[in-house]
Amino acid sequence: MMKNELRRCRSSDNFSAVLQRSEKLDRRQKARQSLALFCLCVWLFPNVAFAYIDPGTGSALVYVVTGLVVSLYFGLRSFYYRVGEWVLRSRHRVGRCDLALHSEAPHYEITFLPVLRALSARGVPATYLTMYERGEGFEELPAGISHTVIPQGMVGYALLNNLTAVVLATTTPQLDVMTFRRSKRVKHYANIPHALGEARYSRPYAYDFYDSVFCCGPILKQNIRRMEELRGLPAKRLFDVGIPHYDELLKGATRRTGSRPTVLIAPSWGPLSIFECFGTEFLKQLLGHYDVLVRPHPQLQRSNPTLYESILAFEGIEVNKDRTPMGALARADILVSDISGIVHEAAFIFERPVIIVDQKLAAGGLEGELLGGDSDLKERCRDIIIPFAPADIDHLGIHVERALAQHQPKRIAELRSELVYEFGSAGPATARQLESLLECP
Amino acid sequence: MTSFFEHLFVAPLMVLYESVYLYLVSMTGSFGWGLVLFSIVLNFALLPVYLQMERLGRAAVAVRAKMDEEVKRMKRHFRGRERYFYVRAVHRQFGYHPISAVLNSGELYLQVLIFASVFHYLSNVPELVGASFIGISDLSKPDALLFGINVLPILMTAANVASAIVYGSDKKRRRQAYALAGLFLILLYNSPSGLVLYWACNNVISLMRNAVGRIAPAMFPRTWAKTVHSLATQE
Numbered sequence: 001m002m003k004n005e006l007r008r009c010r011s012s013d014n015f016s017a018v019l020q021r022s023e024k025l026d027r028r029q030k031a032r033q034s035l036a037l038f039c040l041c042v043w044l045f046p047n048v049a050f051a052y053i054d055p056g057t058g059s060a061l062v063y064v065v066t067g068l069v070v071s072l073y074f075g076l077r078s079f080y081y082r083v084g085e086w087v088l089r090s091r092h093r094v095g096r097c098d099l100a101l102h103s104e105a106p107h108y109e110i111t112f113l114p115v116l117r118a119l120s121a122r123g124v125p126a127t128y129l130t131m132y133e134r135g136e137g138f139e140e141l142p143a144g145i146s147h148t149v150i151p152q153g154m155v156g157y158a159l160l161n162n163l164t165a166v167v168l169a170t171t172t173p174q175l176d177v178m179t180f181r182r183s184k185r186v187k188h189y190a191n192i193p194h195a196l197g198e199a200r201y202s203r204p205y206a207y208d209f210y211d212s213v214f215c216c217g218p219i220l221k222q223n224i225r226r227m228e229e230l231r232g233l234p235a236k237r238l239f240d241v242g243i244p245h246y247d248e249l250l251k252g253a254t255r256r257t258g259s260r261p262t263v264l265i266a267p268s269w270g271p272l273s274i275f276e277c278f279g280t281e282f283l284k285q286l287l288g289h290y291d292v293l294v295r296p297h298p299q300l301q302r303s304n305p306t307l308y309e310s311i312l313a314f315e316g317i318e319v320n321k322d323r324t325p326m327g328a329l330a331r332a333d334i335l336v337s338d339i340s341g342i343v344h345e346a347a348f349i350f351e352r353p354v355i356i357v358d359q360k361l362a363a364g365g366l367e368g369e370l371l372g373g374d375s376d377l378k379e380r381c382r383d384i385i386i387p388f389a390p391a392d393i394d395h396l397g398i399h400v401e402r403a404l405a406q407h408q409p410k411r412i413a414e415l416r417s418e419l420v421y422e423f424g425s426a427g428p429a430t431a432r433q434l435e436s437l438l439e440c441p
Numbered sequence: 442m443t444s445f446f447e448h449l450f451v452a453p454l455m456v457l458y459e460s461v462y463l464y465l466v467s468m469t470g471s472f473g474w475g476l477v478l479f480s481i482v483l484n485f486a487l488l489p490v491y492l493q494m495e496r497l498g499r500a501a502v503a504v505r506a507k508m509d510e511e512v513k514r515m516k517r518h519f520r521g522r523e524r525y526f527y528v529r530a531v532h533r534q535f536g537y538h539p540i541s542a543v544l545n546s547g548e549l550y551l552q553v554l555i556f557a558s559v560f561h562y563l564s565n566v567p568e569l570v571g572a573s574f575i576g577i578s579d580l581s582k583p584d585a586l587l588f589g590i591n592v593l594p595i596l597m598t599a600a601n602v603a604s605a606i607v608y609g610s611d612k613k614r615r616r617q618a619y620a621l622a623g624l625f626l627i628l629l630y631n632s633p634s635g636l637v638l639y640w641a642c643n644n645v646i647s648l649m650r651n652a653v654g655r656i657a658p659a660m661f662p663r664t665w666a667k668t669v670h671s672l673a674t675q676e
Contacts, residue, residue: 074529075540078529176530177530178522204530205527205530364518365515365518
């Protein structure tokens with residue numbers, strides 16, 4: 001089944017034929033719907049229908065009738081969501097705050113902690129809103145930072161949608177698109193990306209309705225400006241602040257070596273992940289020569305539990321399930337991955353060689369579909385994050401050997417200075433910009 | 442309530458139509474030619490409104506074509522709740538609200554009011570009973586010109602189909618127009634020939650207008666743009 005999936009990915013001609021067929025069907029369906037609506041109109045309002053005299057008027061009439069029906073549909077659905085939000089909202093309240101930072105899940109702690117510490121050092125009070133309990137095992141928050149737990153999911157967002165604050169900074173994308181809406185009582189919304197990334201892998205309108213985005217590097221900045229151009233949106237404020245969680249990872253980037261080189265396999269999840277494309281068999285070719293450490297993506301446990309279990313049961317490998325990848329990265333001599341953001345952490349923080357399966361992400365519906373082309377980041381990092389063709393998976397051992405032999409730490413440093421803003425001091429840079437936003441939201 | 446509105450809006454229009462139509466009949470001395478002239482007068486009177494509607498319609502269609510591409514893209518990749526929200530975001534991006542199609546169609550509503558009330562008027566003109574025109578013996582009955590087959594509705598439909606061909610090359614809109622022409626053939630087939638005569642005249646005028654609208658801009662682009670603009674902005 002997985003091979004079929006792969007074959008399907010490779011056969012782009014087939015894909016475009018399927019696409020054309022579906023567009024044709026879509027057109028037919030639309031024409032049928034328009035006609036059905038007009039017939040309904042004739043039946044309901046015969047006199048009005050007799051205003052039809054030619055294609056121009058007919059088209060305008062169909063346009064109006066369609067508009068009426070669509071308005072009704074959107075109106076009812078919007079009413080349903082608003083009622084739901086109102087009911088949820090009325091049960092919870094958060095007090096007024098000047099600067100609020102919202103963390104959706106525990107794995108974003110690593111992004112916010114360097115920022116919170118820097119804010120505290122600058123004497124800027126802030127409210128840290130988390131959608132989870134910060135129990136034992138979580139770092140104590142620095143002075144001046146208050147903490148409020150808000151519910152998860154819809155209830156939490158209903159609450160955020162009515163927050164009163166000067167600035168709200170969050171890693172959650174798609175403000176004002178899905179259920180995370182702008183509150184009339186928040187003056188400024190800022191997005192803090194949690195990985196060195198590009199807009200191309202984001203879901204639609206990821207950054208569009210934010211007032212500012214704290215950019216990790218120039219590629220994201222260019223992507224956002226391009227999206228603004230394509231969508232005719234006003235230019236938002238973009239700050240060159242880097243990636244706060246790199247500050248944190250940098251602290252733990254100490255090398256721990258074993259007797260044999262350790263290969264870390266840390267892929268993403270979804271149809272392009274190594275495991276979903278190739279299963280687990282490819283691991284066998286590494287076992288005799290290297291220590292193999294596998295870190296399956298936590299989401300895989302939910303999206304494909306059978307595969308997840310088969311990884312855990314695979315003999316001869318070690319599985320790492322720590323909350324952060326730091327320990328695994330520190331032990332690894334080389335990383336094998338796919339489209340996961342961990343590849344940049346391994347290269348830029350831990351300065352390890354990285355090889356990736358060259359998966360061209362079919363940007364189905366993602367921002368990359370509008371941006372066109374392939375990943376800029378992948379292209380720029382080709383020397384240090386080395387791609388290999390999916391068909392070459394049976395020669396993974398050879399690729400690993402070659403990458404270890406040709407490792408270039410100097411090139412890593414060069415690329416890092418080009419692609420990552422404020423490396424090692426992104427937390428203070430972010431805190432500085434947040435403070436300036438408080439003064440001038 | 443209906444009667445109140447009828448007295449307020451429809452009755453004055455009926456009086457107006459009657460005056461115009463009977464004047465045209467007295468000019469031509471024929472109820473049939475009166476109908477032909479009535480159609481011409483009405484279409485010319487509504488020409489600025491029609492052109493304005495067309496101008497706005499074409500501008501809206503251009504924006505909608507772009508928007509529909511995006512909506513289609515979202516529908517291709519997303520389902521359910523997520524799709525709903527993305528489609529709304531696309532609408533927002535293009536500054537579109539479905540209700541705007543309903544609220545910003547004043548020109549269309551004026552046409553609807555005029556043509557629908559004319560239909561109402563011509564369905565009940567007592568003078569048409571027994572009035573003949575060319576080969577038609579009674580304008581208050583179906584024409585039955587060809588071995589009992591009503592020819593006028595067929596001519597009307599032919600004009601309509603030709604109009605759809607001339608109107609534009611958009612396949613979807615053309616198919617829609619063919620289907621509507623077929624629908625009106627069924628609806629009007631057994632209607633009084635006077636009414637269908639008036640309607641067929643409307644369609645022929647529409648065909649001519651569309652033909653001119655297709656040919657003239659290519660032949661005299663500047664003059665055409667100036668004329669359309671002055672007619673569309675005429676109040």
